[in-house]
Amino acid sequence: MLQVLYSGETRELALSGARPELLALAHLLRGKAGRCDLSENRHPFPYERSLSEIAFREDPESDTASIVAEEKILRIQGGRKALGLLADNLEGFASEADASDHWHVDSPTYEYIAPESDPLVIAFTKWAERARVG
Structure with a gap:
């Protein structure tokens, strides 16, 4: 299962x-x-802290995608094109990256x-990858 951790000091999300x-999340992000x-x-x-939910929605007024932790929820919202690019890149990372790789998703x-x-860092769950290989 997906997990998101948050650092209040750096505002970094993992x-x-x-x-x-990760592929399923990319697919979900293609919805409204x-x-x-x-x-x-x-x-x-x-x-x-550990977050308990990801909530996302399309915002037709936006040209970018916003990724923000609010309490226990990771909120992702943005324009269709921006959410599509995020989904495409997440799908590419999940499909092609080495199990030890990670991906920094940030502006600029x-x-x-x-x-x-x-700032968001996406990585593979270590135990899940070991189980897949072994």
Whole structure:
């Protein structure tokens, strides 16, 4: 199951999951709106807390995608083109990256990510990848 950890000090988010879970999230992001539950981590060290849900929606007035942690929810919203680019890149990462790779999703690295977004790092869940290989 997907997991998102949050650091209040740096505002960094860490999203992790197995390949199929990351691919499913990319597919969900292609819709107009949706939610998915997250696996909560009771000991999120070195992060402060574990989030419980991802909620996303299309905002036809926006040209970018905003990624922000609010309480226990990771909120993703933006224009269709920006959400589509995020979904495309997530799908590419989940399909092709090595199990030890990670992907930094932030502004200004990606023009389609809103400047007010929290920095996000996406990686594979270590135990899930070991189980897949073994």
